[in-house]
Amino acid sequence: MARxxxxxxxxxxxxxxxxxxxxxxxxxAEGPPLSERRVAIVTTAGLSLRxxxxxxxxxxxxxxxxxxxDTADILMNHxxxxxxxxxxxxxxxxxxxxxxxxxxxxxxxxGSVADFHYSFxxxxxxxxxxxxxxxxxxxxxxxxxNAVILTPV
Amino acid sequence: MCGLAHYFEDEGIPSTAIxxxxxxxxxxxxxxxxxxxxxxxxxxxxxxxxxxxxxxxxEALAMLVSxxxxxxxxxxxxxxxxxxxxxxxxWVCPVSFPPPPSEDEGPxxxxxxxxxxxAPWYQVSRERRGRTLVGVSGMTLHEAARYVASFLxxxxxxxxxxxxxxxxxxxxxxxxxxxxxxxxxxxxxxxRSSGETQGWFWRETTAGRVLLDVREKxxxxxxxxxxxVVAKILFPKTQGG
Numbered sequence: 001m002a003r004x005x006x007x008x009x010x011x012x013x014x015x016x017x018x019x020x021x022x023x024x025x026x027x028x029a030e031g032p033p034l035s036e037r038r039v040a041i042v043t044t045a046g047l048s049l050r051x052x053x054x055x056x057x058x059x060x061x062x063x064x065x066x067x068x069x070d071t072a073d074i075l076m077n078h079x080x081x082x083x084x085x086x087x088x089x090x091x092x093x094x095x096x097x098x099x100x101x102x103x104x105x106x107x108x109x110x111g112s113v114a115d116f117h118y119s120f121x122x123x124x125x126x127x128x129x130x131x132x133x134x135x136x137x138x139x140x141x142x143x144x145x146n147a148v149i150l151t152p153v
Numbered sequence: 154m155c156g157l158a159h160y161f162e163d164e165g166i167p168s169t170a171i172x173x174x175x176x177x178x179x180x181x182x183x184x185x186x187x188x189x190x191x192x193x194x195x196x197x198x199x200x201x202x203x204x205x206x207x208x209x210x211x212e213a214l215a216m217l218v219s220x221x222x223x224x225x226x227x228x229x230x231x232x233x234x235x236x237x238x239x240x241x242x243x244w245v246c247p248v249s250f251p252p253p254p255s256e257d258e259g260p261x262x263x264x265x266x267x268x269x270x271x272a273p274w275y276q277v278s279r280e281r282r283g284r285t286l287v288g289v290s291g292m293t294l295h296e297a298a299r300y301v302a303s304f305l306x307x308x309x310x311x312x313x314x315x316x317x318x319x320x321x322x323x324x325x326x327x328x329x330x331x332x333x334x335x336x337x338x339x340x341x342x343x344x345r346s347s348g349e350t351q352g353w354f355w356r357e358t359t360a361g362r363v364l365l366d367v368r369e370k371x372x373x374x375x376x377x378x379x380x381x382v383v384a385k386i387l388f389p390k391t392q393g394g
Contacts, residue, residue: 003190004176020180027162028184028223034214042161042168044154054289056321057378072284079328080386083194084238084347086335089286091200100203100210110214126156126181133157137164147217148161149210150170150183151196152154 021126032111037147039105040114040140041065045088045095045153046078047119055121060128062136065117067098076153078122083153095151114145122153155181169216171196171209172226182224185216189229192347198233205234236346244345246338246353248274260366261302263359268294271337278340286332290325294333297326298360304367309374320378327387330360355389364388 004012031037046055048063055063055077065074071092076085087094101113118136120129140148155178158168162184169185172178173193178186189209191198197206212229219225236242250270279285290297292313303310304323312322334354339345355361368383 026223029162029167087195087200094197133160148168153194
């Protein structure tokens with residue numbers, strides 16, 4: 001469905017017209033076997049907890065989603081006619097696969113699930129996220145995270 | 154998403170990204186990306202399909218220990234289970250709305266009446282799903298409906314909150330209205346495509362019609378951020394939804 005040719009023409013135009021950052025470098029970090037990885041989710045779905053401030057348009061900050069958070073308290077601030085929200089409405093794991101990670105940790109496929117996960121706001125210029133992302137890397141290290149799964153919407 | 158991957162890797166944190174638009178992942182050269190041929194908004198494929206979701210996640214995480222790289226872009230081989238966005242499953246919203254009020258009563262009364270008619274189904278949805286996405290605006294649904302409809306008046310109203318721009322307040326109120334309708338309309342489990350629920354909202358509800366009228370008005374206005382919200386974010390690009 002996200003094959004470009006499957007999108008209606010206006011959506012194809014929209015997707016092709018987006019100004020994307022390109023990078024001259026190819027950073028590459030490695031780690032231990034998967035069974036020893038501590039995994040955190042970082043999403044650009046604009047997720048926040050019910051009692052905290054909603055993301056503003058084009059926000060460059062991030063929200064912390066504790067692994068222990070009740071999924072009933074997770075809201076999606078990002079909205080666009082370009083993507084479906086009904087899947088997330090039915091099942092938080094379609095964007096924030098916390099239950100799948102727990103199953104993988106229980107089965108020994110990964111080492112553990114991080115205590116904290118994070119969300120940025122979608123459709124923000126990636127260049128504006130650099131400072132927040134680099135600061136967040138420090139938080140991830142503190143939580144012993146050595147694998148990040150990035151999920152878009 | 155791919156930009157974040159660059160920054161994390163540069164800081165020594167290994168990452169693997171799920172990519173919904175292959176062309177974007179190619180251009181931005183994320184260190185590791187699994188392209189998935191799924192509907193936008195559904196990076197793990199389909200709701201309530203734990204085995205399939207786990208396959209997607211396993212493939213993405215396996216790339217962390219791939220001997221290839223830097224810059225690995227792998228294609229996930231299978232489509233997501235369930236109806237595609239454009240499929241017709243025969244789904245119809247089970248809610249019967251009361252007859253629309255007369256022209257004299259105006260769009261607000263009609264929308265409030267519709268919201269009330271949906272309330273029992275919204276409760277069914279909350280109980281079945283155990284959650285709701287309504288709550289971004291901080292308003293009740295009646296407040297959100299009144300606020301959004303007030304954009305049909307002159308002048309354009311102020312922000313509903315001192316912490317938000319008027320465009321943000323409008324977006325959040327509209328987001329809550331759409332989430333409420335979507336959850337209430339799909340309170341009963343069953344096969345349906347995302348396109349069907351979208352089409353129902355925009356073509357068959359008073360709220361959808363009011364929002365389209367608001368869109369037309371704001372597109373002619375002078376507030377650039379409001380124009381951006383209605384032209385690029387919230388509203389279908391055609392009147393038909």
